[in-house]
Amino acid sequence: MNTITKSLGYLALASTVLVGCVTVTDPAKAEKDKGPNDLEIAHIAYTAGNIDIRYAHLALAISENPEIRQFAELMVRDHTAVNNKALALVSKLQITPQDNPTSQQLSQRANDIRNELAQLRGDAFDKRYAANELEYHKFVNNAVENAFIPNAKNEELKSLLSAALQTFKAHEGHASSMNKKVS
Amino acid sequence: MFRTLMITVLSLVVIGEAGAPWELATASPPRLHLIEIQAFRFMPQQTIVAPGDRIRWVNRDIVPHTVTAEGGVWLPRILSEGESWEFAVEAGGFYAYFCEFHPHMKGWLEAH
Known part of the structure; x- marks a missing residue:
């Protein structure tokens, strides 16, 4: 799979998540295309965090590169902290996050990538x-910034998403420098 | 004459000593400096302190951070959300520190 095809996977997902940002004039289409609700946002955000934790555990099982391992440990630590905050909020609000097609597509794509990663070793894996x-x-930050935060109705959820976005942007910067070191 | 001179000198010494407490009273008492860890930054990043002052770091982020000294001046501390830790600066100098988990986060103390 080349880089363009890999990126297209996240682009396709991004278009699904961000569809609510598109202006439409047909009310029926608007209803169908409206952004995710709070329960769906909570589900997608939690799922996204769990996916990265699972990627990280795979990296810790396979990679011997200290840079990769340090980043993976960071992902486990930070995403666990964010997800624990999300669980605490869900419990406080007494709500149940709602499964949805975006969460399902995210999970499916993550399974495919994990299967691909699991076949690799050494530099190829790293x-x-x-x-x-x-x-x-990049994909998650785009979704959180442009779809989740603008669509979230609950102020506590919006606040948590904003704090999470700071975390994920720091990760994006870290991932960028990690790429330069391993490529 | 000599007796008058000695009385004058002694008086000056007494006045001088009486002034000493006034000087002590104006010396700065130890201060507590607050450094907040927020949005993946130490704020303020640079803190000017005096020997004897205490520094308190508080983590306002939702993820854990460390306060780790360059050169091992103090043992690294892990701060989860809302946790704090204090360090007393005993001597003048430059104390650089960072977060081990997010190494781009750096800060420093200048003690003098």
């Missing part, structure tokens, strides 16, 4: 893991 982390964080 480069692919690093590249995916950068693409993945």
